Amino acid sequence: MVIADITTRKGRLSMTNSNTNRRESMRVKLSLDFCVTAILHPGEKHADESSCFVTKTVDVAMGGVCVSHKNILREGDMVELRTKNCLTNTQCLSCEYAYFMSNKFEMTPIKAQVVWATPGRAGLKFVNLSVRNENILSKAVWDAHLNEVRSDREKKVNI
Numbered sequence: 001m002v003i004a005d006i007t008t009r010k011g012r013l014s015m016t017n018s019n020t021n022r023r024e025s026m027r028v029k030l031s032l033d034f035c036v037t038a039i040l041h042p043g044e045k046h047a048d049e050s051s052c053f054v055t056k057t058v059d060v061a062m063g064g065v066c067v068s069h070k071n072i073l074r075e076g077d078m079v080e081l082r083t084k085n086c087l088t089n090t091q092c093l094s095c096e097y098a099y100f101m102s103n104k105f106e107m108t109p110i111k112a113q114v115v116w117a118t119p120g121r122a123g124l125k126f127v128n129l130s131v132r133n134e135n136i137l138s139k140a141v142w143d144a145h146l147n148e149v150r151s152d153r154e155k156k157v158n159i
Contacts, residue, residue: 027061028144033101034067035087038080047078052089054097060141062134064112064125073122077114081124083107105140107133 035054038047051072058066065081073079085106087098110133112124129137 025062026141026145027059028141028148030057030060030140030144032057032060032065032083032140033103034065034081034083035092035095035098035101036067036069036073036079037082037089037092038078039072040078041074042076047080052092052095054095054101058121060137060144062126062137062141064115064123066121066123068120069117069122071119073114073117075114075117077117078127079112079114079124081110081112105136107136 033054033056035052037052039051040047053069053072055067055069058068060066082092083103083106084098084101086109087093087095092098108130110129111127113127114122115125116123
């Protein structure tokens with residue numbers, strides 16, 4: 001766990017205890033719908049297009065997302081995240097779950113690597129996030145963060 005991690009003009013200053021914090025950016029509780037496609041397992045040459053699934057994020061950061069899954073993803077997998085607007089595979093167009101995806105913004109496909117995975121959740125790190133997607137996610141993350149701060153502030157005032 002990082003107690004303090006401050007970047008100054010002269011460089012980075014970190015004070016840590018024995019636990020290591022993997023996160024490099026602020027994370028917020030935010031539920032976004034994605035279709036996870038093109039799953040490439042380590043050591044394989046071709047992505048598995050048939051094992052796509054729709055998921056919701058548990059939380060979002062500028063560096064990646066935590067998603068729910070049903071024991072499909074493994075550490076080291078490379079995946080592609082797609083919002084409803086860019087579902088182009090034939091199987092995606094006929095998917096009954098994709099119909100119910102409800103993001104309020106449209107993004108281009110996002111490549112990500114599975115950094116950790118349990119049977120129910122997985123942490124994905126974005127790979128070469130486009131400037132457009134970065135701007136969209138940045139606004140969503142900051143809006144969610146400001147809403148959390150306002151909500152916490154209102155709770156303290158009402159006590």
